[in-house]
Amino acid sequence: MAELHLIGQIIGGTEFSEKSICCRWQLSSGENWRVLEGATEGQTQLDTPQIGSVSSWNHPLDVHWATRGLQGWPQIHLQIYHLDDYSRTNLIGYASASIPTRPGIHYIDAPAWRPLGTFTEELMRHFIGGGVELADAERIQNGADRSRLRTEATGRVYLEIGLVFRDFKKFGIEY
């Protein structure tokens, strides 16, 4: 079996219009992949940007997979939340990024979007917060048919991902 190590961090988010934001993340992979070590989900702390709109989470990622094939290459899925002054959590973005397929350090920015509701729902969101969320975020982010989903672009999440490959060349795989 070939093995893949991911060592990196979720650096932070930018260009979100809200101030105190945190992020929940999951690493998902196909059936060929098995997690040997490391946590594949977590939640960062809540951060308020002071200079500009860059918030820093610096959340470590450290996962070790074993795989029997190239199908189902891992992806990271993120859900970004905002905690407002009244301690309510509002969803302000979903983002996904594909883990690169070359060893080394990669800097990726994942664009985030949030679902849009009807006019009434958006009006309510403007005044009292909340807003619509996806009932099954994992199914959508893993590539189900999204063509009828209406969304709005929000911000970006920056990731630093370092990868170490092992034994892929034995099976004739070149990256």
Add this chain to the structure above:
Amino acid sequence: MSSTKVIREPNNIFAENIKPDRIRHVVNVTIETAKEFHNCNHLYVRYVVDAPADWVLAEPKNLHGVTHQSRAGNDSSNHFGHRFTLDVSKSWQHSSSSETPDLIPTPLLLLEVYDVNMWNRQKSVGYGFTHVPLTPGSYSIAIPTWRPYIRETSLQLREYFLGLAPQIENIKYAGIPNDNHNNESPSVLGRFPFGTETSGSVQVRFDTMIQRGRNVLEQEQIRASINLHRPSATSTAVEQVIQTYHRAKQRLKAAHDALLG
């Protein structure tokens, strides 16, 4: 931090073994963002992968699809983050002369960007294409798009008030139209009287890996070692002798297996 037990298994289990004379490309394509589509509310991207006929695809339904609809946000770009995987394999023919390898027609990624307006009417606002990179690596490509230009005032008014814009009938026109594929008599691609105007651009990322069968690996290693020195008549002749030897060896092996099997 809890300690997780690491399970070690024998290292020769791999479910996706490949036949010895095939070459397989796995490309993770992510349609990331679109920007500079002016006067557009909600955009979505429809994509089609146009692969030549001799490519075998593991999952044909991944060849076409639609992203979700996105309205531009603070940085005036539309965010998609839509990933799909192309898994194509081809049987690799070794050409007898190693000086100029055959040019392989590569698959094309064709894009059509649509705008959905307030009345739920969908109008195409951009066409673009790019070659799918088949050499291993990570590529981030900004695909520029165009749309047909309307000259007559009456049609311009129709487009402004009713949202009726001319559409390309077959999205493959944005890439290479079908009748240019045969190599016997390649015709010059001429689009001359067709007028277009520039539209926005779509950012796409490709992550490519190659898996080579055993015979392909051997041939590549021979070629790489010969080409280290300047190719000369002697080295070409030497290489041909080695190729002949390998072909004879494979014939012998095939006969051997046939006898035993």
